Each structure stands twice: as C-alpha cells, then as structure tokens.
Amino acid sequence: MSTTKAPTIAAIVPCYNEALSVAKVVNDLRNAVPGIQVYVYDNNSSDGTADIAREAGAIVRHEYMRGKGNVVRRAFADVDADIYVLIDGDDTYDADSLPAMIEALQSGPFDHVLGVRREQTTSAYRPGHELGNRGFNWFVSRVFGSEVSDMLSGYRVFSRRFVKSFPALSREFEIETELTVHAMSLRVPQVEVPVKFRDRPAGSESKLRTYHDGFRILGLIMGLIRHELPLMFYGVIGFALALLGVGIGIPVIIEFFGTGLVERFPTALLSVGIVLLAVLAWAIGLILDGVLKSRREISRLNYLSHTPPPTQA
Structure with a gap:
C-alpha cells in the first residue's frame, strides 16, 4: 500500500527591525499550517529581531545586502521546499488565510497564488498607497494583457518550479512588481485569494516611502516593458x-x-x-x-x- 508524502512547506519572512511583530508572525504561521518551516531572513536588524525569531521557533538566516529584493533572491536560492510562502514580518497579513491559499495552489494546480489585501481597518493603507497601487494594477494589466488586483501585495504562495525559474533581479520593494510581471510573461497558471490586511503593531513604522518607492516601482515597470515587450x-x-x-x-x-x-x-x-x-x-x-x-x-x-x-x- 503506497502512501503519499506530504508536501514540504516553507514560509519566507523578510525582516528588518520587526522585533515588535516577528514572534507573533512566526507563531501564527506555525499554528495556521502545522509542520510549516518558517525561515526568518534578518536584513541587518538592530533591535534583536533575529534572536526573538529564533526563540519563537523560526530558522533564522541573514542577508546583509539591504533590501527586500536581495532577501527574496537569497531565500529562493537557498530554501528547498515543494510549496513556498512569502509574507512580510510586520504582522499586517492574516496567517489564518494561508491554508486557503495553499489549498488554492494545490487545487489548480497553480504556480502562483496572490493574496489580495482586504482592509480590516480604515488606516491599514498609508495615504497614497492604495491609490498608487490601483494605478499600477491598471497600468500593468493593460500593458501585459493579464488582470491583477493587487500587484504590490507581499503575501504570496508559490510552487517550486515558479521559485526556481524566477530570476529575482530587484533589490528593494520592487520585488513584488517583478514577481507579478514574471508570472504574466511566463503565463504560469495563477489565481488570486482575498486576505485580511490590518495596521502594523503600535510603535512600528513602515519601511515604504510613498514617492521614493513609487518612482522606483514605476521605473522598474518601464524597464520590464522594455525588457519583456x-x-x-x-x-x-x-x-x-x-x-x-x-x-x-x-x-x-x-x-x-x-x-x-x-x-x-x-x-x-x-x-x-x-x-x-x-x-x-x-x-x-x-x-x-x-x-x-x-x-x-x-x-x-x-x-x-x-x-x-x-x-x-
């Protein structure tokens, strides 16, 4: 009698000074999906994030080149699993949505599941972020001919073949845009799943800079258009x-x-x-x-x- 081996699931959590939230994120992920391996990639934190994550049961690794894109590139190269989860370490995404996202990936099967944010509070989005996100969604959807509802979401689930075929060239927060366009250009099967999105913990600040990062993302989009079209x-x-x-x-x-x-x-x-x-x-x-x-x-x-x-x- 043959038995089907359970797929290995790895969660990649990029962190920079997330001491206030990282333990909760790790615990929530482990409670939501028993057996999940949580990899916290510390990106030069100075507040003890790595120690707190390790105490919470995460596998802690370090990426010394600053930027979320650098973390994702390192993690995608190093971590070996059947299913990959990418989630920010600021506790703004609901880990309880993860089982539904994994189920969606397996039901297709799909290679990319995008967590589309649904605000639980009116202040979850910083001023200008939601409007900018909608504008980028519309622009990329029109240019690349594939609809996307939340291209800047940091909550995603991937198959192994998506992760190992993704070049990861971005250095910072443009990585979400690169992930989205890679899925569109390669035309991998993908699906969107709504996820809860809430405020950051009291006392923590977003690393996003509305105009600076917005122009960087726009520049990346134009570069990808030149590269892909x-x-x-x-x-x-x-x-x-x-x-x-x-x-x-x-x-x-x-x-x-x-x-x-x-x-x-x-x-x-x-x-x-x-x-x-x-x-x-x-x-x-x-x-x-x-x-x-x-x-x-x-x-x-x-x-x-x-x-x-x-x-x-």
Missing part, C-alpha cells in the same frame, strides 16, 4: 520620432515643391536624421523581439524542468 516599447519610440521628423520636414517639403529649392538645409538634415532614428528604433525592437522569443523558450524549458506543484489527495 521590446517591439511595443521601441515601436512607440519610433512612431513618436517619425511624427516629429515628418512634422519638422513638412515645411521644407512644401517649400521644395513650391520653389524647387531647399533653402532650410539644416532643418532638412534634422528631419532626415530624426526619421532615421525612428527606423533604427523599429529595427532594434524587431531584433530584441526575436531575442525575447528565444529567451522565453529557455525560461519555459527551465520552468518545466522543475517539479510541478503538489495536488490535493
């Missing part, structure tokens, strides 16, 4: 340059047909130069689009080389 990116640039070049050149052309002369020769050269830049942009887009197809084929093969997510018995 080069034909569109360079096509738009080429179209804009072509319009500019033709707009500058029209008076010269009209003058030539009227007089047979080109008196504004520098203007004519400028117009031709801008149009040539437009053609060059289109050519770059076509070349990079071909490179992208090859790169995606390699990424897909790498993704398929890993174990698929465990299904429910």
Whole structure:
C-alpha cells in the first residue's frame, strides 16, 4: 500500500527591525499550517529581531545586502521546499488565510497564488498607497494583457518550479512588481485569494516611502516593458520620432515643391536624421523581439524542468 508524502512547506519572512511583530508572525504561521518551516531572513536588524525569531521557533538566516529584493533572491536560492510562502514580518497579513491559499495552489494546480489585501481597518493603507497601487494594477494589466488586483501585495504562495525559474533581479520593494510581471510573461497558471490586511503593531513604522518607492516601482515597470515587450516599447519610440521628423520636414517639403529649392538645409538634415532614428528604433525592437522569443523558450524549458506543484489527495 503506497502512501503519499506530504508536501514540504516553507514560509519566507523578510525582516528588518520587526522585533515588535516577528514572534507573533512566526507563531501564527506555525499554528495556521502545522509542520510549516518558517525561515526568518534578518536584513541587518538592530533591535534583536533575529534572536526573538529564533526563540519563537523560526530558522533564522541573514542577508546583509539591504533590501527586500536581495532577501527574496537569497531565500529562493537557498530554501528547498515543494510549496513556498512569502509574507512580510510586520504582522499586517492574516496567517489564518494561508491554508486557503495553499489549498488554492494545490487545487489548480497553480504556480502562483496572490493574496489580495482586504482592509480590516480604515488606516491599514498609508495615504497614497492604495491609490498608487490601483494605478499600477491598471497600468500593468493593460500593458501585459493579464488582470491583477493587487500587484504590490507581499503575501504570496508559490510552487517550486515558479521559485526556481524566477530570476529575482530587484533589490528593494520592487520585488513584488517583478514577481507579478514574471508570472504574466511566463503565463504560469495563477489565481488570486482575498486576505485580511490590518495596521502594523503600535510603535512600528513602515519601511515604504510613498514617492521614493513609487518612482522606483514605476521605473522598474518601464524597464520590464522594455525588457519583456521590446517591439511595443521601441515601436512607440519610433512612431513618436517619425511624427516629429515628418512634422519638422513638412515645411521644407512644401517649400521644395513650391520653389524647387531647399533653402532650410539644416532643418532638412534634422528631419532626415530624426526619421532615421525612428527606423533604427523599429529595427532594434524587431531584433530584441526575436531575442525575447528565444529567451522565453529557455525560461519555459527551465520552468518545466522543475517539479510541478503538489495536488490535493
């Protein structure tokens, strides 16, 4: 009689000065999913976060390069499991939602389960964060052609093959955006699950900086568009340059047909130069689009080389 081995589940908890909340997060995770391995990655905390997490029963590791993206890259490389959980250490996410997220991953099976935040208090979101998140959700959904409701959520569940095929290039809080776009570009099966979202513990402060991190995320999105949709990116640039070049050149052309002369020769050269830049942009887009197809084929093969997510018995 054969028995089905229970999947190993690892929770990755990035922490920076979370002494007020990390013990509760660790305990809540272990109570919500018995047998889960909780890895707390201390990111240069100065308040004893690592010691408190260790006392609570977590496996404590350190990432000395500052930034959540650096923590995720290190953890995804080091931790070996069948199912991965990513959750912030600030106790704003409800661990009781985790069994439903894991069940959703296994029921598909899916490779990515996104925890969509549902506020439990009116002050859970900082001013400007919710509006910015909605704007990013709309923009990324339109550009990449796949709907997302909360791309900046820090609460997610992954399969092994998602984690081991994810490059993790971001350094800081842009990592959530990179995770979302990776799932979209690779077209992995994914699903969203609503999760409770609450205020941080009294006395703790968010590490997010609304405008600074917002511009970093926007910059990352534009970089990902250039990287993942080069034909569109360079096509738009080429179209804009072509319009500019033709707009500058029209008076010269009209003058030539009227007089047979080109008196504004520098203007004519400028117009031709801008149009040539437009053609060059289109050519770059076509070349990079071909490179992208090859790169995606390699990424897909790498993704398929890993174990698929465990299904429910």
